[in-house]
Amino acid sequence: MATSLNRTEKEGAAMLSLTGRFPAAVGDMNTQKKRVLQYLRSQTSLLDKYVLMARLRATHMHLFYKIVVEELQEMAPIIYTPTVGTACLEYSNIYPFLSPPGVPDGLFLSGMDDYETLCDTIRNYNSSSAGSPEIAVISDGSRILGIGDLSCNGMGIPIGKLQLYVAGAGIDPRRTLPILLDLGTNNERLRTDPFYIGQRKPRPEDNEFYETVGRVLKALKTVYPSLLIQFEDWSSEHAFGLLEKYQNQLLCFNDDIQGTGAVILSGIINAITLAHTESGVSPDIHRIIFYGAGSAAIGVARQIQSYFQIDCGMTEEQARRHFWIVDSKGLVTLDRGDKLPQHKVYYARNDNGGQQYKSLLDIVNYIRPTVLIGLSSTPGAFNTQILNRMAELNARPIVFPLSNPSTKAECTFAEAMLATDNRVIFASGTAFPAYAIPETQTTCYPAQGNNMYIFPGLGLGAVLAQPKAISDIMIYKAAKALAASLTVQERKQGWLYPSLDRIRQVSAIIAEAVCCESIEEGSATNEVKDAFAKGQLLSYIEDHMWSPEPKLLKNKI
Template sequence: MQRTSGVLRRMLSSLQSRSMDPYSPLEEVRRKGSDIDRYLYLKHLQREREPAFYSLLLHHAEEILPFVYTPTVGEACQRYHRLPLTPVGLHLRATDASFLTTLRAWPHQDVRVVVVTDGERVLGLGDLGAGGMGIVEGKILLYTAAAGLDPRACLPVMLDVGTNNEDLLADPLYKGLRQRRLVGAAYWAVVEKCMTSLKQWQPHTVVQFEDFANHHAFQLLEKYRGSHCCFNDDIQGTACITLAGLLSALRVTHSSLSDQRIMFYGAGEAGTGIGEMIAIALHSMHGLSIEEGRKHCIFLDSKGLVCASRQDLQEHKQPFAHDIPYQKTLLEAVLEFRPTALIGVSTRRGAFSAEVIEALSALNTRPIIFPLSNPTSKAECTFEEAMKSSGNRALFASGSPFPSIRGTDNRELYAAQANNAYIFPAIGLAAVLTRTSHISDDAFLTAAKHLSEMTQIPEAARGLLFPRFSSIQQVSAKLTAKVAQFMVEAGGGAVVPSELVGEKSPDWEAYVASTMYKAPPTSKL
């Protein structure tokens, strides 16, 4: 009798729960009135019903990711301290006595990947201070959604060194350090404290640097890439996915990377990172020197062409300052240098004007147009604009998603999204599984080459330069396997997982797939 009563109580409890929450999580997301409301609901679900959240994320990644990451996360970061939410990441303040003590108090100690920002250059939105927590909270989810890494092994970290955003400093609701950003030795001392504490806490943790400003990002990567297993997604991840898109497009045009003239509008960490990756690819694939490879990349910044005659160039731009005549505008540069591809990393909406696209299209049968700036409001052009001004001939990839359109023959044409989620989760997981000591540029080159070959040429010709995102875990398993195998063969302290030791032909892909986190089906929640 007692057993029967227990069953009845559980049934009643279940019915009451359902009556209070009549909508499934997916239905609840769909019925919200705005994307920011969807973001807030999903954040609440993550904290209060974690299994339901990760089930939703994994089983409906293509639909859910735009609300927990780009493009919605940009608005969320801007309003972070005024939104009714509780952070799920770790906030390390420059004034904290001990970072190590805070790390050791984190509920999940078996952390394998950390995504860290100081919030100084969030997307294309500038200094958002501690609002940068939103970007690392969103980014870290992609390790689970794309590569199947257990969420308990993932840690988003906001390294709070202050902000120079006057609106935030004056906002009584701002929850970050209410002081101007640390600079110079004081700044680097806090960074060193963070990196040392992370390594003391977990000797082998992959550290992903996210949305640091140019004047710190390159130095940060160079300072720690030899001593820590780390990478910068804005420099290397963006470079890798862009190179993959470019190689995929060249399969459609049946041309070689060595025949390309690639023009960049924007010369920050993303742009010059892409340029450097292209130079590395030209060296590896075509035997050019790195210096010769860089000459295939032409940059414009806010002042015009990056060239040898300019005396005002930052250090990261100087390798691309070629001995070529100065041009002030993008249109002038396109007409002068006749590029085969145009890549936007400027965060300037409308920079790829109809005149620019028409000029590029007059020079190329299939012009390659990549407006990569995030969020959508910062894109150099939309997919519709690119297709209209190119006569539907453009091979297009963007940073934010755009809807497909119908061509003149009524065929559906697609806007590829150069989403770093194809790359960094696979790179990070490969480093975790092999316990590699450092992540080389060649690891990213390996990922780019293999990703570029994953779509059939007829599909790529219609704009699908990357595999459909609905298959992201299968894509990640393949890429992780290729990168992990490369890391082991290249050395660098990497080890073969015990499950593969002794195998004549280790099946890396099957092993990677076996490690992936499995969420319960949404129907059981």
């Protein structure tokens, strides 16, 4: 309830020359939160809600994060997927309304700048009294979600990801750095749009691209040597190229490849366990089709392969043979007759006897898969005929339509349930509503393979442990920790992922796994090693998680 200013507050207002600039009533944070939520919920457009929350973040950071942290289930779809896709499409139009004049929405870097200019620009951006940035999310906007090349309009992605770092793992928002590297765009519509805010030139060839990105990364690490860099929404070829080049040189990871791979690995581990428990399918006989062959698909496949190698004791070659990759031309084979991009070659089949398979139904009939994973951005690709066939082949078919946003998903939860007699083990990349089985009125809830389960905890662990690089085994340990984080009740309900309401607890568990692996590899800080030696590592991690409530900030303010 609002109250009048007391004498001390009046004196303080006078000292700050605020007298007369604000109304007399003062509301506490809970009252302010209720006011914002009431107005936010009155808006019918998700884009309007996005703009409102962006403005609040720029003007009242603590209130923004109080709402996001405490109402995460409601806020996540507004500040990130699916709304962020629309926000990116409209970014040049809504840009003036996202923050007050003079308050930057993120750091825009140009490929034309030299090294010294880049260093100066990076230094000039940070004005926080909280210290140097700990995490940067950087994109060139070349492959935004399932939409494509949006270049500068893609700034909403680094901003959104860092908001989820704060909400999910307690990264101090004042120590986050959203970056859009403007290299031009091949999107002709943007180049001719009078309101477009980026450079109106084509993207560079590969040689210039890698030289420019290398210069930017060098500048970032010069200014902030301990910075964790997360690559986000780069084109598939460049995503793999950058990861291969810098994975062992810098403290960095690619969320589309490694984060997506880890979170889906976690869900697959629990799905395989469920299928084994309920229908006796041995973990080592699964046959997995990937419909879609971009960076996310190959990243997921590599992570699942690590499970077969480490947990099932297979050789690399044995594990690799459990995967079949399908692109827009059909089953990926070595003798298909087209030149395969490098990232597809590893899983290209050579045991097809010269036979080529184009349609997904023909491929399903040929392979008889136990698992069907979609990362194609092709809505409806898992149609009733495909899902019926999966149910004929398996007592508990595993179907993961992972494309984002929901309009790009290969099937919905309701479609999968109906077509499989409610036997599907399901996880999607976007949120779907619950489904009530008509005969029993039992309500079933779909799992969502949300990267938010992995990257906040992975990032927090890396920030605290400060390893020289994020190793493949760290990613694997993060996925295993997520899979093991379910409560007994969540497992009884057949869930594949924990409740998002527990995301900070889950992120701390994942960060602990990352720190432990960093200790094992001999690369952790002394503080992390000391906390581990005392049996207090989890508490140490929790103590370093930022909270929007001042009384909970401990030594972080």
